[in-house]
Amino acid sequence: MTEDDERWLVINGRRWRRTDPALPEDVAAALRSHLGRGRSGVRTAKRAGDDEAVAAARHRVGLAKHGLGERGPYWWDDAETERLARARAALDELGALDD
Structure with a gap:
């Protein structure tokens, strides 16, 4: 893989940023859950x-996508921490949105 x-x-010819591969699976899964709930x-x-x-x-969707690294700063430009x-x-x- 390059x-x-x-x-x-x-x-379909459109480029989408991938999820940060360094995220632990439990964190990524929780963020994807919020993303799905936001889209719904x-x-x-x-x-x-x-x-x-x-x-x-839409705010929930944006927060989830930022957390996943799909929006905001390019994840590959920052340290894993x-x-x-x-x-x-x-x-x-x-x-906090759920509280």
Whole structure:
């Protein structure tokens, strides 16, 4: 696998950033769970016409994607400790949304 293959996923000609491979599986799984709930929340809120709920669900999606390294700073430019700290901070913030 080339370096580019480790960083990017191409689907239908569009390039998407891959999840940070250094994240422990339990952290990545928790972030993916929040991502799925956020995406589901966006769909549900859009159907209901609730703009505030759409914004809240998109915020959850954004936090999860930042934690996974799919948005924000390129994960390959930072040290593993910084990347893991960013992922755990995203999880903490996502957990606070549930409280």
